[in-house]
Amino acid sequence: MTSAAKHDVFQAIADPNRRKLLKLLAEKELPISEISSHFPISRTAVAKHLSILAEADLVRGRKAGREKRYSLHAEPLTELKDWLSFYEQFWDNKLSMLKHFVENGSHRNIDIVQRKDEQQGE
Amino acid sequence: MTSAAKHDVFQAIADPNRRKLLKLLAEKELPISEISSHFPISRTAVAKHLSILAEADLVRGRKAGREKRYSLHAEPLTELKDWLSFYEQFWDNKLSMLKHFVENGSHRNIDIVQRKDEQQGE
DNA sequence: ATTATATACAACCATTTGGTTTCATGTCAA
């Protein structure tokens, strides 16, 4: 009941405008109209993005008089972090890859030890 | 020239099937048909997802005879990690929030010190 | 040479997405 929203965190952050919203709300709580002034799109469009973010609980709005003030609620991003953590072993440093390889046996990239490419630059 | 693809990392991972693909390819390099067998959707659909992942350089395919073998290339996920790192200060532990608050002065959540809600439970 | 396998590519389709405009409602201020 607490979850099962139509939009999950992954989808919520997929849109650039939505990411910009999060960034903006990280600084301080803001009413919709204020927020809209930072975007080239309509107020209504911003409101929709906000409601999608709210669905993912990445943002929370409280009514204050005639305006509704939104603020960041970053905690759900832990899901993303957890998801990411699994993949860190595949790039972080070769040591952790080797560690993982040894611990879990089998698996791919048997050649990681002698490879020297993947500069990851740019 | 190195980037500017139509699909970025954020979009690439937004789809559940695509995330499942990444997970699968993390284990080992696999040809499309093999991969498809793990999904309820058509081989063609899987191929499309793969090409989207490839656009984001999260996956790389090499031709091997008549088949094309794909494997994970996790490095672009660093972008996600970097993006995330900014938000960690807003949930990780109250200490780092306080640290950030002190270091950067101003900003929201002046009340973090005395608040005791945000159980983050489920 | 023929057939089966693995993929590529094009066309098509329903639904979702990101926007818009218009109208209604609630609240603050004069």
Add this chain to the structure above:
DNA sequence: TTGACATGAAACCAAATGGTTGTATATAAT
């Protein structure tokens, strides 16, 4: 109470998404 302001909500739209089927091409295998 009469506006002005801030938001909510509905209707509509073009384009993108996630799929499908059908056809073509390259490579194995017999």
